Amino acid sequence: MTRFDELTDEYLAGRSEAAGEPTWLRDRRLEAYKRWVDQQWPQLRGEELWKDTPFTRFAVDVPVVVGDGLSDPVASPLLDRTDLAARADLRDGRITLVGCAEAERHGVIVTSLRTAARDHEDLVREHLGRLTADRDRTVTASDAAWTHGVFVYVPPEVELELPIGLSVQAASPGAHLPRVLVVVDHHARCQLYLEHVANGLTDPATVDEVAEVVVGDAASVDLATLQDWEGPVGHVCLQAAELHRDAQLTHLAVTTGGATVRLRPEIHLVGPGSRIEPLGVYFADDGQHFEHHPFIQHVAGHAVSDVLYKGALQGRSRTVFRGHIYVHRDAVGSDSNEVNKSLILTEGAKADSTPFLEIECAEVKAAHGSATGQIDEDQLFYLQSRGLRPEDALRLVVFGFFAEVLERIELPAVRARALQHIAEEVEHADLTALAGRAARTVDRSEGGGE
Secondary structure (H helix, E strand, C coil): CCEHHHCCHHHHHHHHHHCCCCHHHHHHHHHHHHHHHCCCCCCCCCCHHHCCCCHHHCCCCCEECCCCCCCCCCCCCCHHHCCCCEEEEEECCEEEEECCHHHHHCCCEEEEHHHHHHHCHHHHHHHCCCCCCCCCHHHHHHHHHCCEEEEEEECCCCECCCCEEEEEECCCCEEECEEEEEEECCCCEEEEEEEEEECCCCCCEEEEEEEEEEECCCCEEEEEEEEEECCCEEEEEEEEEEECCCCEEEEEEEEEECCEEEEEEEEEECCCCCEEEEEEEEEECCCCEEEECCEEEECCCCCEEEEEEEEEECCCCEEEECCEEEECCCCCCCEEEEEEEEEECCCCCEEEECCEEEECCCCCEEEEEEEEECCCHHHHHHHHHCCCCHHHHHHHHHHHHHHHHHCCCCCHHHHHHHHHHHHHHHHCCCCHHHHHHHHHHHHHHHHHHC
């Protein structure tokens, strides 16, 4: 089996030919491979975009998983319990498609990326890899060697009532290279769920994923991506989107699982009047390392971006938020806001936050801010004065902390799954120290009133 860090052009050409890929796609792979050879894996020093997440946390000396000896499906806590317009499971180098009458009736395409490269060449050839040029080796590796992928196309003026569900599953150790391409045509509307799951793994798995989303004129997309891994999974992911005139995208990232997750939502506002809401919820437990790096590029004028990420940490965990909003000199009338807040639950957790604005145009509205702290003792005192136990008061504060984000999305199934996972984390958390601090706060308050 070929190792992830030892790819060859012969291997890529042979695999492309065996899969029956068109010549243009094989040539694209080999072009990307030439760039991959000239690059190195990200280094800790000298790489600005990687300075907070050591690449050594990702295993690259592992074989590429290509579908041989495919294991049983992995349970998807969200998709298995949701009515869907269509579904695609990307697992261990293969894809499983589940159609639905609603999608077929509206002419919506949900198929393998390899099949789409043949049957819908114009669309795939135009958009695949267009938003990923000139990137680091993790993205170039995907351009050259992606093993399984899904293509979604929503025709003009189609409004889907049910969401489209995509599941990326790591059932075996090794390197997984899933690829997603979504094109939503003008005046269309849809919801996309992208769920990442794994369980039962004891050996390391590295998931190197790239997703591209094109939102046409006046189209609207709600995209929820859930990182719900279990076990020693390292997930590095670029999710790039392009918004055209008056297009809207709500991007919600819910990160609760995985040893290391580095998620970069990258949004290009190329059409005037476009709007993006990047939202994030994350809960890091002992030993976990999460980095969220949203990058919003205002290219056209009168576009809006409103970034809000909130996270909680416990145990010896670390989270990193590196938000970056760039306003081009011609993007007159842009309106941007960027906020990150982190809640430290226990000693040993560390949260880093760097909201960043880069503005080349004077006629804009822009704001940013971040806050990191512990639970407010006054809130605990108030809740306990109403008869709640310290542990219940703490849980209620944590739920309320995340409500500001979750209430901004109209995705009930995703909201319920996020709250369920937060409840599970809090249920198993060691909140003894916080409960004791809360009790002492009450005691001091009562003593002062005598």
